[in-house]
Amino acid sequence: MSRMQYALVDGNNFYVSCERVFDPTLEGRPVIVLSNNDGCAVARSDEAKALGIQMGQPYFEVRDLLSQHQGVVLSSNYTLYADMSRRMMTVIGGYSPEQEVYSIDESFLRFKGFSHWDLTDLGRQVRHQVRQWTGIPVGVGIGPTKTLAKLANRLSKKHPDFKARGVCNLDDLPPWTQLDYFAQVEVGGVWGVGARWARKLNEQGILSALDLKLADPETLRKRFNVVLERTIRELNGLPCIPLEDAPPAKKQIVSSRSFGQPVTRKTDLLEAVASYAATAAQKLRKGNQAAGALQVFLATNPFIPNEPQYHPALLINFPSPTQDTARLIEAARAGVARLFRPEFRYKKAGVMLMDLGPVGIRQGELFSAEDTVGDERRRRLLTTMDTLNAEMGKGTLRFAVEGIGQSWKMRRGNLTPAYTTEWDALAIGRA
DNA sequence: TCTGGGGTCCTAGGACCC
DNA sequence: TCTGGGGTCCTAGGACCC
Numbered sequence: 001m002s003r004m005q006y007a008l009v010d011g012n013n014f015y016v017s018c019e020r021v022f023d024p025t026l027e028g029r030p031v032i033v034l035s036n037n038d039g040c041a042v043a044r045s046d047e048a049k050a051l052g053i054q055m056g057q058p059y060f061e062v063r064d065l066l067s068q069h070q071g072v073v074l075s076s077n078y079t080l081y082a083d084m085s086r087r088m089m090t091v092i093g094g095y096s097p098e099q100e101v102y103s104i105d106e107s108f109l110r111f112k113g114f115s116h117w118d119l120t121d122l123g124r125q126v127r128h129q130v131r132q133w134t135g136i137p138v139g140v141g142i143g144p145t146k147t148l149a150k151l152a153n154r155l156s157k158k159h160p161d162f163k164a165r166g167v168c169n170l171d172d173l174p175p176w177t178q179l180d181y182f183a184q185v186e187v188g189g190v191w192g193v194g195a196r197w198a199r200k201l202n203e204q205g206i207l208s209a210l211d212l213k214l215a216d217p218e219t220l221r222k223r224f225n226v227v228l229e230r231t232i233r234e235l236n237g238l239p240c241i242p243l244e245d246a247p248p249a250k251k252q253i254v255s256s257r258s259f260g261q262p263v264t265r266k267t268d269l270l271e272a273v274a275s276y277a278a279t280a281a282q283k284l285r286k287g288n289q290a291a292g293a294l295q296v297f298l299a300t301n302p303f304i305p306n307e308p309q310y311h312p313a314l315l316i317n318f319p320s321p322t323q324d325t326a327r328l329i330e331a332a333r334a335g336v337a338r339l340f341r342p343e344f345r346y347k348k349a350g351v352m353l354m355d356l357g358p359v360g361i362r363q364g365e366l367f368s369a370e371d372t373v374g375d376e377r378r379r380r381l382l383t384t385m386d387t388l389n390a391e392m393g394k395g396t397l398r399f400a401v402e403g404i405g406q407s408w409k410m411r412r413g414n415l416t417p418a419y420t421t422e423w424d425a426l427a428i429g430r431a
Numbered sequence: 432t433c434t435g436g437g438g439t440c441c442t443a444g445g446a447c448c449c
Numbered sequence: 450t451c452t453g454g455g456g457t458c459c460t461a462g463g464a465c466c467c
Contacts, residue, residue: 039435056435059434060433060434076435192465197464225464248439254436
């Protein structure tokens with residue numbers, strides 16, 4: 001085996017698989033999980049994919065098709081998926097000292113000094129253990145760079161030669177065989193090549209992953225950018241994308257939602273952005289960060305023909321960085337007051353925290369400079385709120401300006417219980 | 432009737448400075 | 450008639466990812 005190797009392990013149809021763990025009647029049927037606001041399909045079982053349902057396809061377009069085939073539709077249950085993800089990542093992390101949790105359902109491992117190991121066999125063990133301990137089926141791809149591990153992972157799921165085993169280790173294949181497989185993957189299937197670039201590459205005669213691997217990196221750097229150049233080099237076995245062992249500090253935090261119904265009242269928008277600001281503030285404190293600026297934005301529904309469109313945004317700079325929910329809410333509400341125009345029907349609003357920086361031990365300074373006693377009290381209050389909301393459930397304690405009824409809230413018509421994180425919903429073993 | 436949310440990086444171009 | 454050049458910083462927009 002050659003020097004360093006990477007593995008990409010990811011959950012198959014992750015959200016659907018999480019739901020199936022707790023409801024086995026979903027096995028063998030077309031199942032989709034919807035995005036926030038029950039908007040579009042973000043996860044599909046194999047059976048749903050076989051019906052032709054696309055990733056990101058609006059739900060209303062597939063509703064009839066799905067019901068004709070006794071399909072099941074679920075609202076997304078992020079609390080459940082996040083908890084299942086944590087368990088899965090813990091198991092995967094046991095297989096190498098170097099792990100990057102890349103997304104909710106994907107993890108890279110790096111193998112350095114494993115040359116006496118059979119990584120293919122190790123891949124099979126990971127699959128087996130994750131399945132046994134969490135109930136989630138995963139696929140494993142192994143290669144000398146992250147991009148190649150990604151490609152191998154794709155083959156492990158889609159190519160008949162690997163699908164049954166669920167593991168594809170490029171190192172097992174002679175070079176000419178590898179090229180043969182690369183030729184069978186569309187260039188848009190390469191990690192880092194999206195739909196836009198795929199089209200542009202196709203126009204230049206680059207159709208497959210193999211074509212891209214053989215293309216001249218310098219030329220494509222000029223025509224595209226340095227990111228694509230790195231992709232080409234990675235396809236040729238030269239690692240250019242480092243493993244991010246520790247998650248880097250966030251540079252911005254966004255909290256936004258589409259509304260269940262079009263919103264026209266200013267009071268509703270004020271409530272909504274107050275609530276988003278509070279959510280963002282909580283994330284901020286969780287990462288021990290403070291924000292130097294806040295941007296608030298509104299948006300009308302771009303999908304309604306002839307609807308007058310308006311999507312304004314306003315940036316508010318703070319005199320000193322803050323992590324105080326009250327100050328963030330105040331800024332967000334002030335922004336809406338400036339931006340609001342009564343003649344539009346709003347579909348979405350959001351809050352973005354920017355200029356983020358780390359917070360030291362002396363958090364008191366992050367509040368107004370004059371009143372350190374009051375600030376200390378406020379800090380304790382917020383810490384208490386965060387703890388309570390973490391333990392008792394989101395929104396248990398919140399600011400009054402976030403609203404009580406929250407008529408603007410998103411739709412979640414088919415939500416499953418929080419099986420693993422709420423006492424009342426705990427799944428009880430049945431004989 | 433009904434179309435998600437949260438991120439990152441790169442580049443070009445303008446503002447500004449000396 | 451003739452009107453510099455180079456560096457840095459910031460922002461907006463566009464691409465990508467899941």
